[in-house]
Amino acid sequence: MKPIHLYTSAIVASFAIAGNVFAQTSSMSPYQGMQNPTSATRQPIQRPDFMAPDFNAPAFANFPTPEEMARMTPPEPMTEERIRQRYAKIKENIQKSNEQDRKEAEKYAQDFSKYQKYQAEQLRKIMAQAEQQRSNMLTKIAQQEQRALERFRQQQKPQTIEPAQY
DSSP, rough: OOHHHHHHHHHHHHHHHHHHHHHHHHOOOTTSSSGGGGSSSSOOOOOOTTSSSOOTTTTTSSOOOHHHHSSSOOOOOOOOHHHHHHHHHHHHHHHHHHHHHHHHHHHHHHHHHHHHHHHHHHHHHHHHHHHHOOOOOHHHHHHHHHHHHHHHHHSSSSOOOOOOEE
């Protein structure tokens, strides 16, 4: 048997043992020590105040009394004029909202065009700096090339050895 199978079988066995222990302890009743749990004196279930029914409260506490109902005026009947007024008000509100949206959109467009101009100017400056750096880099490389060629020429010249004076 391979060692991996031993480990997996050991893990499975430990889970099985743990499951059996859990099943046995969960089946225990809290009244296991008592002989007859139903013979204990029963008390009514205590409900919180918000759940307890109030039998002394009048039914429909918020409902108006007959006198209040008599004093209430019935709603005005719907007419064509009221319907027109309602929709005219809705149209007016929408027109105001549209006008405000147009003004804000125009301001945003102006601000955005200013921002785009600013970005274009910044990009132009950055590109000019980059071009200057490229130019400086090419100049430095040309100078390094000249110095390297000069050193090479110096090394290639025949060395004249002067006689030593004694």
